[in-house]
Amino acid sequence: EAGVAQSPRYKIIEKRQSVAFWCNPISGHATLYWYQQILGQGPKLLIQFQNNGVVDDSQLPKDRFSAERLKGVDSTLKIQPAKLEDSAVYLCASSLEGRGTYEQFFGPGTRLTVL
Amino acid sequence: AQSVTQLGSHVSVSEGALVLLRCNYSSSVPPYLFWYVQYPNQGLQLLLKYTTGATLVKGINGFEAEFKKSETSFHLTKPSAHMSDAAEYFCAVSEYGNKLVFGAGTILRVKS
Secondary structure, three states, X not given: OOOOEEEOOEEEEOOOOOEEEEXXXXXXXXXXXXXXXXXXXXXEEEEEEEOOEEEEOOOOOOOOEEEEOHHXXXXXXXXXXXXXXXXXXXXXXXXXXXXXXXXXXXXXXXXXXXX | OOEEEEEOOEEEXXXXXXXXXXXXXXXXXXXXXXXXXXOOOOOEEEEEEEOOOXXXXXXXXXXXXXXXXXXXXXXXXXOOOOHHHOEEEEEEEEEOOOOEEEOOOEEEEEEO
């Protein structure tokens, strides 16, 4: 079974530039998560999708971050414009469902460096 | 609101020694609790989880954890450390299996 795929693995941009990350969850998984992991901290949820609807985006900085999950499969996370403090690893995870005992499977992450 | 505190950002043990990584949580509802491991440049891998039932949970690679409600703890242990256990470990709490709230992580170093 293929795992969660993410691209690119690494990205370096200058502040005020835009960047987009892509995630392809495990086939059949209805729930998709984006987490931000700043160096030295644990991952923090940015947004949760159930199929193509948003369940929780309370910690997403909506003035600069946006995310979509068209057709309820893969997803993109965009930052526009980027700030220095956005330097982090962006992890995508998926699970069969968003509640209950279903395990979240994580992708390898995209490491973003903002200069 | 839920939160997780991991005591000790770095833990160092000798190969063959006991591994003990500490986790305390706060939750207003019965928690689901998780331990994840992260190797360099990789995503998180689930070690074990507690949802309901038996409070002593066994996971992969010889790890286990015990849910202690009275102490609001979910410490991770392994009787004998192996070099391959060197990684960063994250404790997480969840309401009903929904979004995960993670601790800051503990980096485990295993000395030969």
